[in-house]
Amino acid sequence: MNKRSGIETKKRILEASMDVFSRKGYAAANIREIAKTAQISIGTIYIYFKNKEELYQNxxxxxxxxxxxxxxxxxxxxxxxxxxxxxxxxxxxxxxxxxxxxxxxxxxxxxxxxxxxxxxxxxxxxxxxxxxxxxxxxxxxxxxxxxxxxxxxxxxxxxxxxxxxxxxxxxxxxxxxxxxxxxxxxxxxxxxxx
Amino acid sequence: MNKRSGIETKKRILEASMDVFSRKGYAAANIREIAKTAQISIGTIYIYFKNKEELYQNxxxxxxxxxxxxxxxxxxxxxxxxxxxxxxxxxxxxxxxxxxxxxxxxxxxxxxxxxxxxxxxxxxxxxxxxxxxxxxxxxxxxxxxxxxxxxxxxxxxxxxxxxxxxxxxxxxxxxxxxxxxxxxxxxxxxxxxx
DNA sequence: GGTTCATATGAACAAGCGTTCAGGTATAGA
DNA sequence: TCTATACCTGAACGCTTGTTCATATGAACC
Missing domain, CATH: 1.10.357.10 (Tetracycline Repressor, domain 2)
Structure with missing residues (x-):
């Protein structure tokens, strides 16, 4: 809902990813939880990263x-x-x-x-x-x-x-x-x- | 198809599980691959183990x-x-x-x-x-x-x-x-x- | 107001997952 | 041959997953 800068959003996603990936591991981590943690929607993640693997690599x-x-x-x-x-x-x-x-x-x-x-x-x-x-x-x-x-x-x-x-x-x-x-x-x- | 003793089958499952679990990790490992590796059917695994978690614990x-x-x-x-x-x-x-x-x-x-x-x-x-x-x-x-x-x-x-x-x-x-x-x-x- | 642009949404889809279960098959004893 | 028993099968089910996309929103310009 709120408008944020792209940079801010990308940072949020990366931080949330680190949280979820490190707790659950790559396979068990899921995009929905990352989105929820970052307080953004699922689709937004795919604006900034091609897919789950690229997010992880980044x-x-x-x-x-x-x-x-x-x-x-x-x-x-x-x-x-x-x-x-x-x-x-x-x-x-x-x-x-x-x-x-x-x-x-x-x-x-x-x-x-x-x-x-x-x-x-x-x-x-x-x-x-x-x-x-x-x-x-x-x-x-x-x-x-x-x-x-x-x-x-x-x-x-x-x-x-x-x-x-x-x-x-x-x-x-x-x-x-x-x-x-x-x-x-x-x-x-x-x-x-x- | 072939008949085996229950003990032999259980051993097969455990060996295949170790192979797959250690290569992929718990979450990414899947029952179908374990069954294939052990050369038995999916259902057979559930005769010997209640579920994936119990198999892993064992x-x-x-x-x-x-x-x-x-x-x-x-x-x-x-x-x-x-x-x-x-x-x-x-x-x-x-x-x-x-x-x-x-x-x-x-x-x-x-x-x-x-x-x-x-x-x-x-x-x-x-x-x-x-x-x-x-x-x-x-x-x-x-x-x-x-x-x-x-x-x-x-x-x-x-x-x-x-x-x-x-x-x-x-x-x-x-x-x-x-x-x-x-x-x-x-x-x-x-x-x-x- | 109207237009454009970057940003954000979440229902919908296909694929894959763990798990079940109705039924099949081989062996052993009667 | 029949029956009982132990062992095995894989299609089917319900659920979760990664991913897409038509749509929405707000800010910045004219």
């Missing part, structure tokens, strides 16, 4: 950009390997806390017919970043020698698990607690507890 | 029992804390490799209206087991002092992440590599690489 793409932008923004700088790893972990965990809904949706639809390859590529990209940090740390004598590929894989999987736990159980794990734990395993000399 | 309950039985079977014995932790990790990872489909389904339907509480209880139970191992390790002087609750949480989350990675990407992470990494962070003295 949602995913929007949110993922936020994260990748933030990670790219991490200054490689002249930090120590420990500090670089700490920052990497902090950025990921902060994002997870702030975007629980998206994480839930992402995990749930891991095997969604479209976009699996993109997800895998993103994941491998993150592993490479960690690996580079570890290699630097070993070269500078900061970290003990190890198979940097294996260790990077384990660290990324660890991060994944923590993020999963944050999203599912809504618990608050301090980034420092995780960094400390991981650094204990990496550093050459005894790692001092704070 | 599947979950069956598979979960296998894992809990195996964990309970772990002898608490007189092992060192390191060995106990290694065994704990090994049992979980071996299960994950052997039952990828179930893990995928489990993750996907984490927030399924029924059974969330049971899942959370199982998870907390596992954390308690780890915590006990860590406490023993600290008491015996094997592990350095730490907040055993926090560390147990992190280790469980790590395990979760590794299991997720195994299930999603079908990569093979050696239990020893993970144990080594975690023990590095726990042990008092320098942990020797093999």
């Amino acid at each position: 949602l995913i793409e929007n949110k993922k950009k936020e994260l990748t932008d933030r990670i790219v923004a991490m200054s490689p700088g002249k930090k120590s390997a420990s500090e670089a790893l700490k920052e990497f972990i902090r950025v990921h965990l902060e994002y997870a806390v702030r975007h629980r809904e998206f994480i839930l949706l992402h995990i749930r639809e891991h095997g969604f017919s479209f976009g699996i390859e993109k997800k895998r590529a993103f994941f491998n990209q993150q592993i490479e970043i960690i690996e580079r940090i570890i290699k630097n740390g070993i070269k500078s004598g900061e970290f003990r020698k190890s198979n940097s590929v294996d260790v990077a894989r384990i660290i990324m999987a660890t991060l994944r698990g923590i993020i999963l736990t944050i999203a599912l159980d809504n618990v608050n794990i301090k980034p420092e607690a995780l960094s400390d734990f991981i650094l204990c395993a990496l550093l050459k000399k005894e790692y001092g507890k704070k | 599947l979950i309950e069956n598979k979960k029992k296998e894992l809990t039985d195996r964990i309970v079977a772990m002898s608490p014995g007189k092992k060192s804390a390191s060995e106990a932790l290694k065994e704990f990790i090994r049992v979980h990872l071996e299960y994950a490799v052997r039952h990828r489909e179930f893990i995928l389904l489990h993750i996907r339907e984490h927030g399924f209206s029924f059974g969330i509480e049971k899942k959370r209880a199982f998870f907390n139970q596992q954390i308690e087991i780890i915590e006990r191992i860590i406490k023993n390790g600290i008491k015996s002087g094997e592990f350095r002092k730490s907040n055993s609750v926090d560390v147990a949480r992190i280790i469980m989350a790590t395990l979760r992440g590794i299991i997720l990675t195994i299930a999603l990407d079908n990569v093979n992470i050696k239990p020893e590599a993970l144990s080594d990494f975690i023990l590095c962070a726990l042990l008092k003295k320098e942990y020797g690489k093999k």
Whole structure:
């Protein structure tokens, strides 16, 4: 009934979609509920998005950009390997806390017919970043020698698990607690507890 | 057409269900496809299971029992804390490799209206087991002092992440590599690489 | 007022879903 | 051969779904 700007309406739809998709998953989510949540009619959704799949894709793409932008923004700088790893972990965990809904949706639809390859590529990209940090740390004598590929894989999987736990159980794990734990395993000399 | 024993048919249905449910998720899975996969007719499924939900529940309950039985079977014995932790990790990872489909389904339907509480209880139970191992390790002087609750949480989350990675990407992470990494962070003295 | 344009509506449609049930078929014992 | 029993079938039903489209509304111009 009320007239709104197109931009405002599109935003409403995307917000409602995130709510419904993340609670129910792609298949169980339905357009009627999204419309109701956004307080618009069914038909309006189809003005802004071709169909359910395109709406979903749009949602995913929007949110993922936020994260990748933030990670790219991490200054490689002249930090120590420990500090670089700490920052990497902090950025990921902060994002997870702030975007629980998206994480839930992402995990749930891991095997969604479209976009699996993109997800895998993103994941491998993150592993490479960690690996580079570890290699630097070993070269500078900061970290003990190890198979940097294996260790990077384990660290990324660890991060994944923590993020999963944050999203599912809504618990608050301090980034420092995780960094400390991981650094204990990496550093050459005894790692001092704070 | 062919006559089969009821037990054989029920088994067929459960196997086909695992296949379809884990590939598509609960909502997108449909009875017709399960029936086709099991090479039986639609109606037959309803002879053995009241409805789709009961079929799903049955599947979950069956598979979960296998894992809990195996964990309970772990002898608490007189092992060192390191060995106990290694065994704990090994049992979980071996299960994950052997039952990828179930893990995928489990993750996907984490927030399924029924059974969330049971899942959370199982998870907390596992954390308690780890915590006990860590406490023993600290008491015996094997592990350095730490907040055993926090560390147990992190280790469980790590395990979760590794299991997720195994299930999603079908990569093979050696239990020893993970144990080594975690023990590095726990042990008092320098942990020797093999 | 009249016209145009972007925006919004929800009944209607076809397709797919879970579920039922009246009936069919093979086996075993009489 | 007949009967009883266990097992199986798939068309049919009612409901929900994604999607369409003829129609309506309000604002901005002349």
